[in-house]
Amino acid sequence: MKVTLVNPPYPPSVHSHPPFIPLGIAYLGAVAEKEGHEVTVIDCQAEKLNYEAFRERINRTPSDVVGVTATTLLYKSSMKLINIAKQAHPEAVTMLGGSHATFWDENALNEYPSLDIVVRREGEITFAELLDKLQTNASLKSVLGITFRNKEGKIVRNEDRPFLEDLDSLPFPAHHLLPLDALKRMGKVLFPLITSRGCVFWCDFCSTVRMFGRGYRWRSPKNVVDEMEMIHNKYGVNQFTFYDDAFTVNRERAIKICEELHARKLDLIWDCGTRVDMVDRELLKTMHDAGCIAVWLGVESGSEIILDAMNKGIKLDQTRQAYKIAHEVGLMTIANVVIGFPGETEETAKATINFVKELNPDDVGFYVATPYPGTPMYEQVINNGWLRVTDFDKYDTAGPTFETPWLTMEQLAKIRYKAYQDFYLRLGYVLKMMRRGGTYGISAVKTSAAYALRAMHIKLS
Known part of the structure; x- marks a missing residue:
């Protein structure tokens, strides 16, 4: 079958982030190719394709199946592409996958008649089985993990598919299907890997447990480094980023990955994200010696009251200790804050801003709490009648979508702007990042300059 996989563009009203490799699509493409199907990827973000440009592309792309991925922010954009694809190829089967689709499956099918099938949760095995059924015109009743519109127009929700336990059994992502030249930043492509799935924590703002299960499944150290070595040899790449929610959840495995990199004498650099309660000096030193240059550590809040409300399961002293050790062993740190x-x-917001400055990370992301479907926070916001913005195009974590008895949306927007100003407009910070240079240093200095110019404009006006 001719399979077309699509990475949708950002909504026109949203600032477009630098493009990155759509790892989920690359995995699905690899699975489909392994089963003998002809696969085309259209990456609207990397190729800067708007809806009309996509229409022109899909019109000349033979397609039996068109699959589009969707986060909450990209949902409406994805569905516009589904509509366009169905107009171009009325007989093609249209599919939607991703985190938003998983928790919005029946809604999506009701809202968009041009959508045929929703693939829920992790999709590789489900997608391969779907393609087999469609190729032979077989019934979809037995395909686990999908919600679909049957021939009578009725929406049918099949049972969930059990999570894949042997992640080593998956083929490596099909990077050759992607427009790699268009994905370059500063002349290089940053290749992501994901080495584990799932989580054992229940952070109320996150959908990972509901999407990938409560518990961890991980790839073997050999399999992980095999992929890194393959990419290095094939594409000449020496920098990677791990997309795992908590790379160090299995301490022994993280160390073995480092040992495997040492054993093969691979001169690679990489970064990863993890929890502050899942690191120690020996582990971070081992990672640094194996090429790790930066860690993304979840701070979330500088108030233990808010941390407890989030069900985060960490204490401020654990965060302080993690950042202290990371700095001492020579790692750059990036703070994620909600x-x-x-x-x-x-x-509490002021306490968080001050706490982040105390930690003194090399970079920070202040993300506005956003009630994504599939999270306990979404249910809390809906049940309390706090939601004010229902347009998913606005769910970009940059602007508020709800207000509470404690904070208005206007107050929250001002707090976020002040948080960035207070962090980036510190002379000591700017000088430190200028001395550091490199991708992180240059990016941080540019951000500081942008906030300085914005502050000057506000004062002058």
Whole structure:
């Protein structure tokens, strides 16, 4: 079958982030090719294709199946592409996958008659089975993990598919299907890997447990480094980023990955994300010696009241210790912070801003708490009648979508802007990042300059 996989563009009203490799699509493409199907990938983000440009492309792309991925932010954009694809190829089967589709499956099918099938949760095995059934015109009743519109127009929701336990059995992502030249930043492509799936924590703002299961499944160290070595040899790449929610959840495995990199004498650099309660000096030193240059550590809040409300399961002293050790062993640190979670006040937000400055990370992301479908926070916001923005195009974590008895949307927007100003407009920070240079240093200095110019404009006006 001729299979077309699509990475949708950002909504026109949203600032477009630099393009990155759509790893989920690359995995699906690899699975489909392994089963003998002809696969084409259209990456609207990397190729800067708007809806009309996509229409022109899909019109000249023979397609029996068109699959589009969707986060909440990209949902409406994805569905516009589904509509366009169905107009171009009325007989093609249209599919939607991804985190938003998983928790919005029946809604999506009801809202968009041009959509035929939703693939829920992780999709590789489901997708391969679907293609087999469609190729032979077989019934979809037995395909686990899908919601679909049957021949009578009725929406049918099959049972969930059990999670794949042997992640080593998956083929490596099909990077050759992607427009790699268009994905370059500063002349290089940053290749992502994901080495584990699932989580054992229940952070209320996150859908990982509901999407990938409560518990961890991981690839073997050999399989992980095999992929890195293959990419290095094939594409001349020496920098990677791990997309795992918590790379160090299995401490022994993380160390073995480092040992495998040493054993093969691969001169590679990489970064990863993890929890502050899942690192120690020996582990971070081992990672640094194996090429790790930066760690993304979830700070989330500088208030233990808010951390408890989030069900984060960490204490401020654990965060302090993790950042202290990371700096001492020579790792750059990037802080992930959520502001505006239900219960947040101006006082707790101020405590968070001050806490981040105390930690002194090399970079920071202040993300507005956003009620994504599939998260406990979504249910909390809906049940309390706090939701004010229903347009998913606005769910970009940059602007508020709900307000609580403790904070208005206007207050929260001002807090976020002040948080960035307070962090980036510190002379000591700017000088430190100028001395550091490199991708992280240059990016941080540019951000500081942007906030300085914005502050000057506000004062002059």
